[in-house]
Amino acid sequence: MRNDVVKPIPPIRSVVAPHSGDGDESALWREPPRESDPMRNRRERLLPLIAAIIAVVFGAMALIGMREKIVRVVPVATALYSAIGLKVNAAGLDLRGVTSKIVTEGGRKVLTVEGEIVNLRRSANRVPPMALAVRGADGRERYAWTAAAPKMQLAAGESVQFRARLAAPPADGADVQVRFASLGEAR
Known part of the structure; x- marks a missing residue:
């Protein structure tokens, strides 16, 4: 004789979804939502x-x-x-090795400013005129002028030497400021 043990079947959980009336019967067979993780x-x-x-x-x-x-x-x-402490070089150019000295030519004093213009970009770059200013010991401008760059355009990484001169510089000049002229100054 066989000793069969009959285990009762656990009750089947039934899910009844409200009937939407749109003919979608799959809603009747969806599983209930699971416990959220x-x-x-x-x-x-x-x-x-x-x-x-x-x-x-x-x-x-x-x-x-x-x-x-x-x-x-x-x-x-x-x-x-x-x-915030970040420098911006919108021109993509740099002035390097700028020096100034006063020499006497024909009995007159002449201020000579020399240096190098370097293109920092990886492409050709237009070179604007240079704005120069002689300043006094108090930092105020005594005389200002613009000078054309030796080249109008520099290739990528190219540099060019420049020289600007001013006849009869102010006697109370203490230093010379050199920068690139803005569009309004260049005119």
């Missing part, structure tokens, strides 16, 4: 925050990396970058 819910809540942080970091990197282009479009941004 607290870690999954937490991750889902953090995703927008993580995305926002990544967007801010990439945005800040773009603002720093593209500051030269931004300043060309919005010149006021130069002050903002300076306020």
